[in-house]
Amino acid sequence: MIATLALVLGGLAVVMLAHAVADRTGLPAPILLVVAGIGYGYLPLPGATLELDPEIVLYLIIPPLLYAAALQSSLMGLRRNARTVVGLSVFLVVVTALAVGFGLSAVIAVPLSVAVAIGAAVAPPDPVAALAIGRRAGLPPRLITIVEGEGLLNDATALTILKVAVAAAVSGSFSPAGAVGQFLLVAAGGLAVGMVVALLMTWLRRFITDSLIDNALSLATPFATFLVAEELHVSGVLAVVVAGLWLSHRNPYLQSSGARLQKRAVWRFVEYLLEGYVFVLIGQQLPGLVADLKVYEPGTVVIAATVTTVIVLGVRPLWLLASAHLPTRMHARLGGDPKPGNPPLSGRELLALSWAGTRGVITLAAAYIVPVDVPNRDLLLFCAYVVVLVTLIGQGLTFAPLLRRLRIPGTDVARALTRNQARVAAVEAALARLDDLVEEDPDLAPATEPLRQSAQLRLERYTSRVEHLSSAEDDELPVDTDYHHGLMARREMIAAEREEMLSWRDSGQLLDADLRILERELDHQESILPRDRPEH
Incomplete structure (x- = not known):
């Protein structure tokens, strides 16, 4: 127990330090966390490394992260960019999984169904790193919406393909028609469960006036949604996303101002901790994966990892380029007929999207689902890990410079x-x-x-x-000079008010309980002021 507690505290220290360094240097925090996790994993300490448990990731980490992302997304924005989002989160995932599957089965002795399973694992991008970098570098709102939407929906596609491929590998038979039917059934079931849970939560919140109860219910929603969906053998990931998108769209009518302020703080903290630990966990897996490769020829390892990575990096831009040149009639059929407020993506925007395909923990968690008795499983896991490292570190470090060079109109x-x-x-x-x-x-x-x-x-x-x-x-x-001066003066006024209240408390004229009430009033006033620069 003491060793576990020390490991948790050590991970927390790494997360805080990485974010502090990122704030000072401008380097992406996810990359620093992965590098720190690699170093942490090689420490000569007993129990320094946590082995990635796919069930813990899929049941305890993915649901709240997806739900938090859905709460920040725009349902209307996703509808406006439906064609692009669906193309990336469904069709591109399928194409990538099949391309990687055929490529791997051609270079190493592994059944096609198993290779497709690994292809499904490496197919879905995790947009956390890309969005963290893109927002800071000035990625336009439309591209942010597309990347968010892709990240919300592609996991459901990938996990469904993975389950079908693993089932085929275990049974030794595969039916394309049956696979498509199962995919549609699982997806439709996930949509239905997500909407039912969202409507239930909407009804319950009519009777809740306590902000703490409201936010406790918000924290429970992704886990309850995922659990119900998985018990019904439908897509838990899609159910969580649908519930989050709907509740985010309806929250202005459902929650009080106090509950909304509290909810933002709660979910921001949850994201901070979970994302931090996730990236450290990714880095920690390297020592164990490298140790398991001793039975393979170095050439085989290099070829397999290279084929997987090249296919993953190459399919995305090719897909974006091809989909951008679809005939106008096909755009309309797919719900993406260009409108004055939603023009086709430009070449520079397509290039930015093609480089926003960083992979993350869902790739590793999915890869670990592959049965342990599958031939070359260790090599396949390493291939998935290389894809994660190359996209996280390689694309992550070059994404911001690329955006600056592209100068996409904001x-x-x-x-x-x-x-x-x-x-x-x-x-x-x-x-x-x-x-x-x-x-x-x-x-x-x-x-x-x-x-x-x-x-x-x-x-x-x-x-x-x-x-x-x-x-x-x-x-x-x-620059509005008067506005800037007004903000500065307001901050000084709030600071003076806070200092006076503290002097009353320190002199015994004001109880701490009363100070906290008055301090909360000032905090609310200060929270609406822009932090770094005036937001017009």
Whole structure:
């Protein structure tokens, strides 16, 4: 028990240190964590390495990570980019799995069904690293939506193919028609379970007023959804994603402001810890995998790993290029007919997407599902691990420089303009509601006048920002000096208020319980202020 506790604390220290270094150096935190995990695994300490248990990953790590990603995704954005997302998360995964399967079976003595199973394991990208890098480097919102959508849905496709391939390997028979039928049944079942759970949670939240209970229910949702789906032998991954997307879309109507603030903090912390431990766990697997390769010829290992990696890296850009040149009629049939607000992807955007295919822990967890008595299993696991390392470290380190070189036109000014136009409309609606209240009950007029003045000031500020942004001539956000000075002054005011409250507490005039109430009020005010630079 003491050794386990020490291992957990050591992993936590690695996670915190890697993020601190990433903040200071600009290096991607996932890559630092993987490298740290490799070094951690080679430490001459008893129990320094945790062996990856696929069931723990699939049942305890993947559901909350997928659910957290779904909560941050846009259902409307996924609908607008449905053709591209479905193409990447379904058809590309199938093509990659088959290509890797035929390639591996051609160079090493392994049954095609087993090779396809490993192909399914390496087929789905894990967008965590790509998005962490892309957001910092200025990846446009549309591409972020596509990468998020792909990462949410491709795991379900890959795991379904994997289960079918493993079943074929065990039974020694394979039916293409039966495999397609099973895939459709599992996917449809996952969609149904996800929607049923989402509707149930929507109904339950009508009776919940306590933020803590609400967020406890939110934490339980991905596990409950996954468990129900797996018990029914349908896609638990797809069920979790569907439930998360629907609840994210409906949350503004379901949760109180306090519950939403708490939920964001809770899920951000869950993601921070789970993603950190996951990348460390990936790095830790290298020593054991290398030790299991002693029975193979070095040439065989190099050829198998190279074939797998080259196919994985090559199929993605070829697929994107081919799908971009589909006839217009096929675009329409697939739900992706280009519209003025959703034009076809440009060549630079396609290149950025082709390099956003980093693999992660789902690849390793899926690879470990392959039965232990399968020939060359250790070599196949190593091939999957090489793909993870090459995409995580190779693509991860080069993704940001590539985005800078591509100079993909962003939409910062357009999005800032839309946000402020929405703010203007919202404040105007609030003022109209005050007018209605006063008209219904004139006695409310004195109480509403301060609110009206405050709203009028915000309306003037937002209108000024709309005019400022409308005059921008390029995609660089214009600097609003008055706005920047106002933010700085507001921060100083909050700091002064906090210092005065602390002096009251230290002098014994204010109880700690009362300080926490007042401090929470200031924290809420400070939390809505931009951190690094003013967000228009």
